[in-house]
Amino acid sequence: MHTHPDIVEMRERYDRMAEQPTAQLTDGLMMVAGLYAAASAWIIGFADQMPLVMSNLICGVAIAVLGMALGSAYGRTHGLAFVAPLLGLWLIVSPWLVSGVTTTTSMIWSHIIAGAVVCVLGLLTTMMGTDRLNRTR
Secondary structure: OOEEEEEHHHHHHHHHHHHHOOOEEEHHHHHHHHHHHHHHHHHHOOOOOOOOHHHHHHHHHHHHHHEEEHHHOOOHHHHHOOOHHHHHHHHEEEEEEEEOOOOHHHHHHHHHHHHHHHHHHHHHHHHHHHHHHHHOO
């Protein structure tokens, strides 16, 4: 790919797309959602459920780093945008799949809402790159 004759033009196109307010808002919200997911065990109050705490911490940090990477260098990281919806789905189902966890209503709702937000933002980020490319050709 690095030898493709239009690589500079493609990266410039992605960089222009990343400068749009919609892309900046989406990437910023994804970063905030990731930080919330990482800290949700202490915010909601299930810090005693260590397997789920570690799952949330790892997943949340990954989402926050992905949001930051997409916001700062979309032209180089757009290929990773598909990971965000997968991480959002993991957040939704993790209270039931992680063993040794006693679920509460607030814990479940926190995971469902945070996971849905990350899924939607990840899908928007993924579609922004493809829609932009399809319209400019």
